[in-house]
Amino acid sequence: xxxxxxxxxxxxxxxxxxxxxxxxxxxxxxxxxxxxxxxxxxxxxxxxxxxxxxxxxxxxxxxxxxxxxxxxxxxxxxxxxxxxxxxxxxxxxxxxxxxxxxxxxxxxxxxxxxxxxxxxxxxxxxxxxxxxxxxxxxxxxxxxxxxxxxxxxxxxxx
Amino acid sequence: xxxxxxxxxxxxxxxxxxxxxxxxxxxxxxxxxxxxxxxxxxxxxxxxxxxxxxxxxxxxxxxxxxxxxxxxxxxxxxxxxxxxxxxxxxxxxxxxxxxxxxxxxxxxxxxxxxxxxxxxxxxxxxxxxxxxxxxxxxxxxxxxxxxxxxxxxxxxxxxxxxxxxxxxxxxxxxxxxxxxxxxxxxxxxxxxxxxxxxxxxxxxxxxxxxxxxxxxxxxxxxxxxxxxxxxxxxxxxxxxxxxxxxxxxxxxxxxxxxxxxxxxxxxxxxxxxxxxxxxxxxxxxxxxxxxxxxxxxxxxxxxxxxxxxxxxxxxx
Numbered sequence: 001x002x003x004x005x006x007x008x009x010x011x012x013x014x015x016x017x018x019x020x021x022x023x024x025x026x027x028x029x030x031x032x033x034x035x036x037x038x039x040x041x042x043x044x045x046x047x048x049x050x051x052x053x054x055x056x057x058x059x060x061x062x063x064x065x066x067x068x069x070x071x072x073x074x075x076x077x078x079x080x081x082x083x084x085x086x087x088x089x090x091x092x093x094x095x096x097x098x099x100x101x102x103x104x105x106x107x108x109x110x111x112x113x114x115x116x117x118x119x120x121x122x123x124x125x126x127x128x129x130x131x132x133x134x135x136x137x138x139x140x141x142x143x144x145x146x147x148x149x150x151x152x153x154x155x156x157x158x
Numbered sequence: 159x160x161x162x163x164x165x166x167x168x169x170x171x172x173x174x175x176x177x178x179x180x181x182x183x184x185x186x187x188x189x190x191x192x193x194x195x196x197x198x199x200x201x202x203x204x205x206x207x208x209x210x211x212x213x214x215x216x217x218x219x220x221x222x223x224x225x226x227x228x229x230x231x232x233x234x235x236x237x238x239x240x241x242x243x244x245x246x247x248x249x250x251x252x253x254x255x256x257x258x259x260x261x262x263x264x265x266x267x268x269x270x271x272x273x274x275x276x277x278x279x280x281x282x283x284x285x286x287x288x289x290x291x292x293x294x295x296x297x298x299x300x301x302x303x304x305x306x307x308x309x310x311x312x313x314x315x316x317x318x319x320x321x322x323x324x325x326x327x328x329x330x331x332x333x334x335x336x337x338x339x340x341x342x343x344x345x346x347x348x349x350x351x352x353x354x355x356x357x358x359x360x361x362x363x364x365x366x367x368x369x370x371x372x373x374x375x376x377x378x379x380x381x382x383x384x385x386x387x388x389x390x391x392x393x394x395x396x397x398x399x400x401x402x403x404x405x406x407x408x409x410x411x412x413x414x415x416x417x418x419x420x421x422x423x424x425x426x427x428x429x430x431x432x433x434x435x436x437x438x439x440x441x442x443x444x445x446x447x448x449x450x451x452x453x454x455x456x457x458x459x460x461x462x463x464x465x466x467x468x469x470x471x472x473x474x
Contacts (some may be wrong), residue, residue, distance in 0.1 A: 016334040038312040038381055045372060046361040049332070066376070146285035156456045 005147070009059040011050070012085060013131040020062040021051050023128050027135075028087065028102055030055040059142060064123065071131035077109040078125035079133045086135035091121055094138045098124060116140075160251075169324065169425030173389035174302045175450075175467050176220035177213065178229030180413040181283040190282055194254045195249060196298015197221065209310035212410075212449065216294070217301025218469070220372070220449065224412045227283060235308045236354025236380065236395025238278070238287065242292030242298035248277060249462055250297065251289065265352035267385055268331040269393070273278055278352060286353070295301040304384075304413055306393035309352070309460035310401070312381050315394050318459050319385055320374040322434055323427065328391055329354070329452035331382035338378060345377035354395045355380055387417055391472035403461030411437040424466050428454055444470075 014020040024030040030053040036042055037049040049064040072081055087110045089097055094111070101124065110124035114137075123137035172379040188211055192199025202212040202220065212222045243251065248255040252262055263278040277289040290303040309315045319325045331337055343349040344356045357380045360373045381396040392415065404411050419427065424441065431438055432453075453467040 005179070013337075018330060018333045035313055038396065040310040040400060042355065043359060043362070043380075043396060043398055044400075046359040046363050046376070049378075064333070064338070065335050068335060068339065 011061045019129045084133040091138040171388045172418040175416040175418035178222040184223035184225040206444045240288035243299045304391035308395045308397040314459035324371040327384040328384040332379045333400045341377040411463045414463040
């Protein structure tokens with residue numbers, strides 16, 4: 001067993017890096033950590049083109065694709081298309097997320113109530129400007145401590 | 159971000175005042191621009207810089223030649239100067255160029271504002287010149303439309319010019335998939351693009367442990383940022399190779415992009431630059447009779463020389 005402890009980061013492929021940065025920062029509250037391939041040294045090394053973002057303790061990269069991806073019809077707001085990133089908020093803040101999505105005119109589906117015996121409470125589904133499927137939800141188990149966050153430094157272990 | 163310094167400094171710039179271009183011989187360059195591009199070839203008197211020769215353009219801007227250039231004009235970079243002229247004037251210029259054996263290129267454009275009717279050539283000193291059609295009735299070039307420099311760090315440049323100094327972004331290249339799809343057409347010989355706008359990247363060239371020569375080569379757009387400078391535009395292209403920067407203590411040098419402002423704007427910009435820790439030379443008050451009243455010299459984060467200046471006609 002590899003005994004992994006958590007997800008380190010993920011990548012979201014996008015068709016427009018600036019548009020993606022603005023969406024994830026202005027709608028979800030992410031912050032730009034760093035960008036790759038905007039320096040001579042990155043070009044000489046042939047690195048990928050991406051921006052690393054942080055969202056609270058979560059790190060993810062919006063990766064510019066160098067070819068067009070298949071994107072489901074814009075009318076579909078809930079789906080996976082291989083992956084769906086789902087972000088968690090406290091139950092008390094969930095109504096604010098709905099208000100915010102309305103305010104910035106991001107089409108969404110929901111809120112959708114999940115079964116009471118499961119860990120999820122309510123979800124709202126929407127997409128980023130490229131068409132990646134996203135979800136924000138609150139969890140019924142939000143007060144449960146499954147594990148403590150380990151200090152980083154050598155890959156996440158304590 | 160820009161909040162500490164205010165975002166209004168960029169709007170105080172009226173446009174490009176003058177460009178200082180390095181040439182082997184300023185008088186010879188002035189003759190070429192007079193004979194071929196229809197510029198008034200009479201040097202402006204009392205130009206404040208030694209070894210520089212300034213020509214007046216009908217727009218009120220100036221084209222300045224600095225003698226002693228090495229001829230190292232970085233031909234594969236995106237560096238160029240663009241001038242406006244009428245379609246009729248451009249036809250006349252094209253005829254003059256044909257007489258000198260200088261080739262005209264119809265490179266395609268990334269920036270939509272330049273997409274119509276592209277026209278490029280290289281002057282005898284190796285400087286790439288672009289002509290952009292503009293209204294007017296001059297027989298030659300009427301003024302400076304835009305200039306392009308290169309930089310080793312586009313994030314530094316954007317943080318400096320946009321976030322700190324308050325210039326507006328006109329256009330970006332290299333941020334979306336469409337640019338990369340289009341770069342493949344260039345690599346396949348189906349899209350004739352200007353030097354500096356495209357590049358071949360060898361993917362992960364320096365990855366430890368990789369078999370030498372095993373990395374894949376891919377065509378890409380070169381990153382470009384275009385900024386609005388009052389009535390002018392400044393293009394910044396990512397340098398695709400390392401270039402020796404001038405000594406750090408130099409705030410004043412060539413090639414140089416000079417931006418026109420009024421006195422209050424210059425003082426405000428000087429404060430913003432000083433607060434940002436940028437090394438400044440000036441404000442230098444020029445002699446009465448010079449075309450400029452006062453200048454402030456500095457470098458951008460990647461070593462490009464800039465000048466902020468108040469035209470003498472604003473003296474008062």
